[in-house]
Amino acid sequence: YQAYDRELERQVALKLIRSDLAANPEILKRFKQELILARQITHKNVIRIFDLGQADGFKFITMDYIEGEDLQSLLRRKKKLEPAEAANIIAQTCRALEAAHAEGVIHRDLKPQNIMLDKRGRAYVMDFGIARSTLAPGMTQTGALIGTPDYMSPEQAKGQTLDARSDLFSVGIIFYEMLAGQTPFLADTTMGKLWKRTNELARPLGELDKTIPPTLCEIVRRCLEIDPHKRFASAAELLQQIEVWQGPKAGTRVLVQRVGGLPAYVKWAGTGLAVALVAAGFFLRSKLGTRLAAPHAPVSLLIADFDNKTGDPVFDGTLEPMLGIALEGAPFISSYNRGQAKKVAARIQPGASHMEAALAQLVAVREGVNAVVAGSIQKERSGYKVYVTTLDPATGRALLKEESDASNKQDVLAAAGKLAERIRKGLGDTTPESAQKSAAETFTAGSLEAAHQYAVGQDLQQSGKWTDAINAYGQAAKSDPDLGRAYAGTAAMYANLGKNQEAEKYYQLALERIDRMTDREKYRTRSGYYLLMHNQAKAIEELSALVSQYPADTAGHANLALAYFYGRNMSKTLEEQKRAMEITPHSLLQRVNYAMYALYAEDFDTAAKEAQSILNENPKFDQALRTLALAELGRGHNEEARQNYKKLQGVGAYGASIASTGLADLELYEGRLTEAAAILERAIADDRAAKDEEAAADRTATLALTELARGKTSEAVSAAG
Structure with missing residues (x-):
């Protein structure tokens, strides 16, 4: 029955208890x-449930209506x-x-x-x-x-x-x-x-x-x-x-629970892992390659920003991603994520707008990358000349030097492809020449403008500017309607934004143009599509084939770990993430991913150990601080968790935001509801000042529940309203 509770001043549902x-x-x-x-x-x-009552000989229960x-x-x-x-x-x-x-x-x-x-x-x-x-x-x-x-x-x-x-x-x-x-x-x-x-x-x-x-x-x-x-x-x-x-629009929160019963409200947003994995290349930083993996030790390369001496902006940032695509024609070569490299460079040299060769060397040493590829392009009377040098990052010694001529703008991409082929051979690539030429055919875009817009899209994607990246990839596809990787990039960005129908549409467009892709790109495009469609088995099949043919593909192993993680196969998740770490043993990104996976697997000791080792190298790495705090909480070390959250507060706006949630959770866990409410109120004010309405809404809901637990119904209603 529907009834009105005069004491609570609200409509309630009333259930009668059977007379027997x-x-x-x-x-x-x-x-x-x-x-x-x-x-x-x-x-x-x-x-x-509000009450167990009696009236006119009837027993009843009142509850929310x-x-x-x-x-x-x-x-x-x-x-x-x-x-x-x-x-x-x-x-x-x-x-x-x-x-x-x-x-x-x-x-x-x-x-x-x-x-x-x-x-x-x-x-x-x-x-x-x-x-x-x-x-x-x-x-x-x-x-x-x-x-x-x-x-x-x-x-x-x-x-x-x-x-x-x-x-x-x-x-x-x-x-x-x-x-x-x-x-x-x-x-x-x-x-x-x-x-x-x-x-x-x-x-x-x-x-x-x-x-x-x-x-x-x-x-x-x-x-x-x-x-x-x-x-x-x-x-x-x-x-x-x-x-x-x-999918990502579900408002996911991930529970980390320790043996012995970590409370249900100790939750943390899963976006930290997602952000790290995006940087690892999950959303298809499109690259090309060929078959026939060779028994060669893995080689990781970081491509520095080219020096554009032509004065023509169409070459700004255009050759770097295309050269990376071509270099990965060798199965043992992996191109280090330039977006992640630029983040590291900004920490090493704040204010730097250009990752020139010397700065790229510092990044490579720090991240354990084997070699740096630097280059330049200049205009000459007969056309253009492209120079490329492969450097030992520790000593700066030139390992390889190559140059190539192009008679006009449109031939510059082909010239870069020839340089990549020489560098691969110089590093030990034994792929047959016929296979290398087949790969080169898929390397070139229909126009230099398409290649430039694609490169702009890559840069925006790696900077987290997904909507802008969609526009750039769209311009690339407009210039070259058969550029499959531009559609794949668009699909990945829509997936990031939670617009799965649009993502599926553009994956289909990419798959229709898959013949212009080489095997690495085919595997990545198909696996990205299967992950979007929640078909983990097919994604695992594609990614397993990728890393089998290209064992040095760091992103391939990292993405395979992600696919296993989606299926909650934590032993395989950790196994594949370890392989990604073995290829780039000094990569903080791959190591923090491993620590996060260990956290999900409830191996809190391993998660804490790995996170601490990362912080020894970079004390302000926000993902590592959060992982360590949660691992300590999982081990029952509440005070250590609190101290790490306090350190996180001093690491930028993002760090302060996630630290406030963690500190509020701790106060709730220890029964200090008033203190938890105060932390949440301050965090909500900060979120609104930063115009982060989603975070503010999330914390407001938590505040409402906290006020309700304190018995402050009017404050709870006010917060929820």
């Missing part, structure tokens, strides 16, 4: 005990839901369960009738603690059959002791029903349904409907494992997998 239960003092006592516990759950996806319908009603109307809608409802259900399980509350009777949906699409879980409250006097949880048979876990059907994983089985049944339009354990009788779930695996969703995304099929399959140990370990782990499928 209300007449039993022991059951009423249990109701009160369970409801007191359930009232501790404060979360935006939980319908909060939601204007909408329950999930059962929605399924009766639609029969089944689109995957995105179903995933959204399950994600919100998982967030509710995460909050409840952190308080030690298991639902025990999760079903579509207990999930309410409002008009905005928000899901609310209700009736926590009520199922167990109806146990007869003297009956313990063990041996009791409590819950709705259609949605019970196997251990619940057997009357065994339950933990949080029982709720996850129920989630799996609900998810299955939303996607398939039917429950997984069909039988004519209740006992038949219970027998099936305790003895038979559910029929795979993919057999019922091949249009259901394979990733969601796998998530549901794991939820429905008969053995609780084979299911997801927690609602947080299940939520993380759903959010990975939903």
Whole structure:
């Protein structure tokens, strides 16, 4: 019933307790005990219970009133839901369960009738603690059959002791029903349904409907494992997998949980890892190459900014990425990410606008890059001349010197391709000449202007200016409509921005032009497309082939680690990231990625050790400071975590922002709600001053929950409003 609570001055939902239960003092006592516990759950996806009352001989419970319908009603109307809608409802259900399980509350009777949906699409879980409250006097949880048979876990059907994983089985049944339009354990009788779930695996969703995304099929399959140990370990782990499928617009937050129970609210935004991986080349910093990997030790090269002596701006930044593409025609060569190199250069020499050869050498020494390639282009009476020198970064000694002539502008790219071929041979490339010429055909763009715009796009991409990069790649494609790498770059940028439909469109355009790409670029384009479509198996297949043919491809190994990470195969994730580190052992970027992966794998000692070693070299590396703080928290070293967050506060605006979240979490963890609220209020003010409304909104939601936990309802409502 809908009612008005005069004390709370709000509309509430009122549930009557059956008369046979209300007449039993022991059951009423249990109701009160369970409801007191359930009232501790404060979360935006939980319908909060207010009171157990009595009027005119009726016992009742009052709770939040939601204007909408329950999930059962929605399924009766639609029969089944689109995957995105179903995933959204399950994600919100998982967030509710995460909050409840952190308080030690298991639902025990999760079903579509207990999930309410409002008009905005928000899901609310209700009736926590009520199922167990109806146990007869003297009956313990063990041996009791409590819950709705259609949605019970196997251990619940057997009357065994339950933990949080029982709720996850129920989630799996609900998810299955939303996607398939039917429950997984069909039988004519209740006992038949219970027998099936305790003895038979559910029929795979993919057999019922091949249009259901394979990733969601796998998530549901794991939820429905008969053995609780084979299911997801927690609602947080299940939520993380759903959010990975939903993509970057899902507002993901990643839970890091230590053995012994790190609290549910110790969360951190997963963007730190994503940013580091973007810099590693995840979003397809397009490069070209050829087949026939040679048994040669890996060689990493950093291309310095060329000296453009022609006065023509079309050559500004144009030759560097194209030369890198051509040099990677050798399977043992990897071109160090120039965007990352420029970030390091800015720390070494603040204010430097040009990464000339001497500065590039310092970067290479610091990052453990084997050689620096420097060059220049100048105008001559007969055309243009391009000079390239390969340098030992430690000594500055010239290892190779090459030059090439071009009769006109359009021939300059071809001249650069010839220089790259000579450098590769000088470094030991034994790729057959026919294969090298085939690669050279795909190296050139249809026009110098297309190559220049593509290079501009690369620079903007590596600077994190994704919208501007899209415009530059668009100009490149306009100048050369068959330049496949320009479409691939556009697709990657849309993926970064969370515009997956646009990303898919441009990947398709790139794939239509894949014949102009060599094998490295083909592998990267296809793997990027498969990652976008949440087809981790195909992405792993493409990236495995890439690193098999090009074992020195650092980005290939790093991206393969990412694909394994998306599939939660942490042992393979760490294995591939180690290989990326072996190729560039001094790369702080690859090392911090490894530390972050160790953190996700709950190997907090390794994460802390690696992060600390990075900080020994660069004490102001924000990603390493955050990783170390979280690793210390995972090890139960709260004070050490606090000190690292305080150091992070002094590392720029971004560092201060993420440090405030960490410090607030610590205060919440230790029960200092007033201090947590104060930190959040200051952080929100800083976010708004910086015009970062997304961060401000995120912290405001946390502040509202904090105020609610303090019993300050009006302040909570004000913050949430």
